[in-house]
Amino acid sequence: MSPPKAPDPSRRSERSRQAILDATHELLFDIGYPKLTIEAIAAKAGVGKQTIYRWWPSKGAVMFDSLLAHQREEGGALPDTGDVEADLKLVLRATVAQFNDPVLDGMTRALAVEIQNDPSLGREMVDRLLGPQLEATKDRIRSAQRAGQIAEDLDLSVVVEMIFAPLFHRWMLRTAPLTPEYADSVVEMALGGLRPAACRAG
Amino acid sequence: MSPPKAPDPSRRSERSRQAILDATHELLFDIGYPKLTIEAIAAKAGVGKQTIYRWWPSKGAVMFDSLLAHQREEGGALPDTGDVEADLKLVLRATVAQFNDPVLDGMTRALAVEIQNDPSLGREMVDRLLGPQLEATKDRIRSAQRAGQIAEDLDLSVVVEMIFAPLFHRWMLRTAPLTPEYADSVVEMALGGLRPAACRAG
Amino acid sequence: MSPPKAPDPSRRSERSRQAILDATHELLFDIGYPKLTIEAIAAKAGVGKQTIYRWWPSKGAVMFDSLLAHQREEGGALPDTGDVEADLKLVLRATVAQFNDPVLDGMTRALAVEIQNDPSLGREMVDRLLGPQLEATKDRIRSAQRAGQIAEDLDLSVVVEMIFAPLFHRWMLRTAPLTPEYADSVVEMALGGLRPAACRAG
Amino acid sequence: MSPPKAPDPSRRSERSRQAILDATHELLFDIGYPKLTIEAIAAKAGVGKQTIYRWWPSKGAVMFDSLLAHQREEGGALPDTGDVEADLKLVLRATVAQFNDPVLDGMTRALAVEIQNDPSLGREMVDRLLGPQLEATKDRIRSAQRAGQIAEDLDLSVVVEMIFAPLFHRWMLRTAPLTPEYADSVVEMALGGLRPAACRAG
């Protein structure tokens, strides 16, 4: 008859929620996502398994919330020194550093994996994690357009992907090591294009 | 004492090998990689589990071999009409189509996922699947360089990633639908760069 | 510090008590004792689980009260036609019928089972259900003694068990079907004894 | 299609079977049947749960096999001194002692309980445990019949129940303590019957 009876969020135990998120984060750090189990989270958090199953649909969802809860509030705007090339290189070098950090590497891979199995998780990730960063980058690009450094007639969604995707690709498929120099190359090539051109040196 | 005793490949049963690869392929198609189990493969192939464990180190490795065995021999060179932009658009549109094919989509995602857990699988994949395609693309780029359509002083590894990565990014993270038009945009933007038009028409 | 705080019976909700007893009875009928759960009783009765735990110590106790509340008031004296054999046969045939009634069968088994785990429940059952019937039988036996049909120097507690125990034994251990004829045999054999005797036919 | 796939008894591990039976027996002794869990048995036996589920349908069945495996081989004939009353008193006093032994008490109650939920278990119990004892008693009665101590025209199934049932009844329902004297009373009353003395001395 009734849809399987949804729990009442107003009665949710904040204490348990926090304990679960903390335990998950710690376990991700200690043993990594593939070895992470609901049972281990429950045990470490001092929580019944049912409490996890009551509020999250999957292991991936718990991990995602845990990631959100524990990331520092970095979502600021990009630097704007007036030199778009330098600013983008700075950002991409930072991204390279993140990918090379063992902990972040593990968690980000886990997240990427889980998105493959659970598209709804992917949507949320795009909205809450990736989206804001891409938006900030778009803002910086727009600023550069006003400064005449970037062409006007471009689809900014494609632009930001042109910039970030190569890093993601190399990291995810491990085709080659991710270095700061690679970040620089990507920025330069994206800005200048592949064609031979007198004005490339700008 | 003795090293764990390697099996003798010369006595391997070709019949069983094929049955396992076929069963895996069919199960990947039917139930998807995450639900795929060694037991199911063994049962479907009419094979003992040990026979799988004897010859493959992991579920991912079986799947990878199965993928290799069942893909058509496409590894040829890229078309070369003299117009590098048109040729690249053609290739990228084909790639888009592959990503949008439900079966290939599922299997490629499975492969990408498994690479996260098993770097050695990643290396093999890069060598046997991704590498050849990137090499073929590099060849086409080199041809375009000789024709004066592409700058000479570029790191080709970065170039091919500039071209393919945006598709991969959008597909993997599901940030937006993958369309042929998107493929065109990527090619145009990569070739022309992001800077204002003055220098773009080349 | 304080003893665990006994609830005040004067404030007990009669409405809830009845609802619990009714729900229990109905569930016993529907799904049987082994599958009966406190949660199901509470849900069916529209009552909080705590209200059950507050007033009853165990599932068995609830069931016992439910049984008491729903049985008809039968605790009268045995018939006394002057023929003790006939009267006992009548009573034992009625007992056989009760054991063969599917509903009573299930509930009585449940009760018997629960007594094994909870001796205090056993005591109460003996006092309130079994005792009265045995007492009534003892009265009938005493009447027969006065009429010279039964020996004087007998321990009546043993006598009544001689009469009822065989039925209980056969029912509980399912050694053979319980029939009215069996009831007759038991009465005849108990009265006449096992020895070969000229006077047995009476 | 296929019936859920029966395991092949010829490949059964005798070592595991014994370990399970032993662990069960020990746990029955230590914590009692109601607190006995399959998980505890598996853990104590050093065995996977599946191995228990593979070979036994229920907790009760394991316990029953464990009981059978650990009982001493007592299934012999009753004593026959020529005095049936004395012999029966001996047997019933032994039965009383068994019921009063704390370990046997617990296990027998557990068995009796389980029979209520699982009639098939009851049948097996009757066949393998209770039956033989009743048959031995019937043999002794038959011998007494030949000696002229017991009437010829009696249903022996009823006779043995007349003798054993009162003990069982008093034990199971805890109506009164089980004593050797009670055993004697039962034998005397069963043999002599309830009618007045005139015909009783036989």
Next chain:
DNA sequence: GCTTAAACGAGACGGTACGTCCAGTCTTACT
């Protein structure tokens, strides 16, 4: 062709984790 050692199918084994169910306790809001 016969022997013999390997790979093979089958599947039982000790385990781990799953997702569900319910016990019994605790919390919150209502009567």
Next chain:
DNA sequence: AGTAAGACTGGACGTACCGTCTCGTTTAAGC
């Protein structure tokens, strides 16, 4: 204060697979 509701910790349930380990049974190489 007792109650309805239901979230909580805890723990057993029975299931699904894991990867390992026997079992006979092919099967193919080397004598």
